Amino acid sequence: MVGREICGKKVELLANAFQQNIREDTPQEVIDALNAWKENPTDFYLMFSAFLSFATDNAKDPRLPIINAEQKMIGLYLAGFTLGIDIDVLIPLLTSKSALKMVQLTRSNSFNQQEGLFDIEAVINYINHPNI
Amino acid sequence: MHNISKNPVNQKQATASVDSASEQGPKERIKAYSEGLDYSERLKNVDPGSVTSLYRTMALTLGGKSNTGIVASSLKVFEGYLQYVYDILNNGTPEQM
Numbered sequence: 001m002v003g004r005e006i007c008g009k010k011v012e013l014l015a016n017a018f019q020q021n022i023r024e025d026t027p028q029e030v031i032d033a034l035n036a037w038k039e040n041p042t043d044f045y046l047m048f049s050a051f052l053s054f055a056t057d058n059a060k061d062p063r064l065p066i067i068n069a070e071q072k073m074i075g076l077y078l079a080g081f082t083l084g085i086d087i088d089v090l091i092p093l094l095t096s097k098s099a100l101k102m103v104q105l106t107r108s109n110s111f112n113q114q115e116g117l118f119d120i121e122a123v124i125n126y127i128n129h130p131n132i
Numbered sequence: 133m134h135n136i137s138k139n140p141v142n143q144k145q146a147t148a149s150v151d152s153a154s155e156q157g158p159k160e161r162i163k164a165y166s167e168g169l170d171y172s173e174r175l176k177n178v179d180p181g182s183v184t185s186l187y188r189t190m191a192l193t194l195g196g197k198s199n200t201g202i203v204a205s206s207l208k209v210f211e212g213y214l215q216y217v218y219d220i221l222n223n224g225t226p227e228q229m
Contacts (some may be wrong), residue, residue: 024214030133044210052203058196065191067165068171071198078206087158091165100171
């Protein structure tokens, strides 16, 4: 996960909170990364900070359901952030018609007697193996 | 990183939220996306006279209750995963490496 190339960009881990031998001096690459964090849109903790802020402020400012990040789909967003995928790639992908159809398959409808699937993983399994 | 944030010169930046520090941060970019999507137009424009408005706003509001727990749990899991990886990197046997 760390040190691989994802979506054309190399993902690196610079600061390690669990490092045992803490260095006295600060490495130059960490200083460069801290200075250039505005140009680093795939930073994992920045994305999680933004999502946690949106989730707690959802009552007065519902942004996450608007970008299709409800409880069924938010796991895919978080998995994408963990892999270092940019939101310029993630949001158009997870608000596309295919993604909305996947969420629709998880919803049940008593009027049509339609049983919804449990979660997105069940939907993916259903798409891959529809006869099982 | 600890030394930089403890330095009194950087105290103001160390205690400020990263979201409020930038206009080009992730929060502002997600807001810009949520305002420009075709999918979001149906959810944002709530007509008070429509019978489905109440249920649509309920769905929007209730989404955040579970999302908070999901995001916090995933952050916790990621921290635990990192600790496991670096525990092996620091103290692991050659077989574990």
